[in-house]
Amino acid sequence: MTWQPNGKHLIAGEWVGGSATFRSEPSSGPAHDFAVGTVDLVNRACEAAEEAFWTYSATPRAARAAFLDAIADEIEKRGPAITEIGTQESGLPAARLEGERGRTTGQLRLFASHIRDGAYLDLRHDAALPDRQPLPRPDLRMVQQPIGPVAVFGASNFPLAFSTAGGDTAAALAAGCPVVVKGHSAHPGTGEIVAEAILAAIESCDMPRGVFSLIQGGRRDVGTALVQHPLIKAVGFTGSLAGGRALFDLCAQRPEPxxxxxxxxxxxxxxxxxxxxxxxxxxxxxxxxxxxxxGAGQFCTNPGIAVVARGAEGDAFVAAAREALEKVAPQTMLTDGIAEAYRKGKSRFDTRNAVRPLLTNDDDGRQASPNLYETDADTYLQDHALGEEVFGPLGLVVRVSGPDEMEVLAKGFEGQLTATLHMDQGDTATARRLLPILQRKAGRVLVNGFPTGVEVADSIVHGGPYPASTNFGATSVGTLSIRRFLRPVCYQNLPDGLLDALTA
Structure with missing residues (x-):
């Protein structure tokens, strides 16, 4: 039997409806009605999260790890239903959703293993030196501790891996922080079924019910209320520059930033x-x-710009890229709004005389085809709009005179999630010139690869200087991301009877 959403919010273990509803806009299959989020629901979820924090933050690491594993198990039990509703809502192919589901459960299990190990606590100990002169030293111990309830905003382009039980949620729960998720209206059914899996894990592991809540839909006031709620201590967000910057400013303007x-x-x-x-x-x-x-170019690591020297060899690269792009059929985008934004982004390139179209396509509705343009380094550096992300399969080739101009151009880029060098042995000297620039500009530097996709691992960094992310010292993927939801606490002369509980 096909799974059917109930259209409600999950607030501290209870499914809660409402008088106002919105209707989903699936790429295929039936539309469903969902209750609209409210400020009152935000208050209820945050208060429940704060109450749960006192118990959950003190839960032994082994129990929290078992909880994360249980969430992964419950998601996998619902695998076919998640794929069905996810493909309907997003238009993504089943294979992509199944792969993303595996990444989601893999993240949860990775964090379970990570907190069992205990290294994330970053334990540091300076033993007392009572006989030190001229002054004795006290016993000092430092331990990372959870910060409190965390708000997470679901992403449009990853219904699973960056949404309800995605990386932000997994990292926060692993750290010992309850989570309140603001679901994305592009895939509310997918969010609901994953929340159902989390609730099942809460019940089977006897966790406090306020440890997780999902608020569906809602207008701008819901997101505003969530990031400004005094009980929320951090926010995880994956999305647009405009939306993210608005929420960032709200966080900074709080009485307690x-x-x-x-x-x-x-x-x-x-x-x-x-x-x-x-x-x-x-x-x-x-x-x-x-x-x-x-994925119709709908990845935050989509390589939108290729920098190559003028000349016949660069021309051959461009020709091969254009020929390959011409063979790509139109693809379904995640939402009508994203498709419209892609067309609007394309229009920025169509209206600039110094930008030459190499391949252009016009699509209607939710479809998107590749587009390719070319310009020179001077034009790119003088026109800030050319460096703004176009979310979709649009590429820009920037032609340079040689390594010197390539270096100038590299210095002109804003912060990036990734930067890539395509090189052979004979390019080592030029690469040495560029690498110090690129490592300052990006969170991940690749050699002879393509950045689309992010490996979930201990060493990965998915972040970078602004505007790629709002915190250059953090990553939203990999085990290091748990540090976002911890803070160091130093304990001085703590008796052994109190010490054990800090690292359990």
Whole structure:
């Protein structure tokens, strides 16, 4: 039997409806009605989260790890139903949703393993030196501790891995922080079924019910109330620059400012060095086309800009990319609004005389086809709009005169999630010039690869200098992301009878 959503919010273990509703806008299949979020629901969820914090934050690491594993198990039990509702709402193919579900459960289990290990506590101990002169030293111990309830905003482009039980939620729960999720209206049914899985895990693991709540839909006042609620101590967000910056400002303007961990996207430039272009420019062009159009270009790591020198070898790279893009059929975008924003972004390039169209397509409705443009370094550096992310399969080739201009251009980029070098052995000297610039500009630097997709691992960094993210010292993927929801506490001369509870 096909799973059917109840259309309600999950507030501290209770499914709560409301008089106002909104209707989902699926790419296929039936639409469903969902209750609209309210400020009152935000208050209820945050108060329940604060009450749960006192118990949950003191729960032994082994119990929290078992809870994360249980959430993963419950999500997998609902696998076929999640794929069905997820593909209907998002238009993403089943294989993509199944892969994303595996990533979501993998993240949960990775954090379970991470907190069992205990290294995340960053334990530091300076033993007492009572006989030290001229002054004795007290016994000092430092331990990372959870900060309190965390607000998480679901992402439009990842209904699972960056939404209800995604990386932000997994990291916060692992740290010992209850979570209040503001669900994305693009995939409310997917959010609900995952919340159902989390509730089942709460019940089977006997966790406090306020440890998780999901508020569906809602107008701007709901998001505002959530980030400004005095019981919320941090916010995790993946989305647009405009939306993220507005929430960031609200967090900073609170009587008690709190950290806003926003991942806001980037253009992820690729720098193609001369020897690599000479040896395999066409191959790189074909690979770029595949990365640029994967998932209709709806990845925050989509490589939107390729920097390559003028000349016949650079021309061959461009020709290969254009030929590969011409073969890509229109793809369904996540929402009508995202498709419209893609067309609006494309229009910025169509109206600039110094930008040459190499491949243009016009689509209607929720469909999107690739578009490719070309300009020079001077034009790019003088026109800030060319460096703004276009969420979709649009690429810009920036032609340079050589390594010197490539270096100038690299310095002109804003903060990025990724930057890529395509190089061969003969390009090492040029790469050495560029690497110090790129590592300052981006959170992840690749060599001879394509950045679309993010590996979930201990070493990964998914973040970068603003505007790629709002906190350059943080990552939203990988085990290091747990640090966003912890703070160091130093204990001086703490008796052994109190010490054990700090690291249990």
């Amino acid at each position: 709190i950290p806003f961990f926003g991942e806001l996207g980037s253009v992820n430039p690729m720098f193609l060095l001369p020897e690599a272009v000479k040896a395999r420019g066409a191959q790189i062009g074909q690979g770029w086309a595949g990365s640029l159009t994967m």
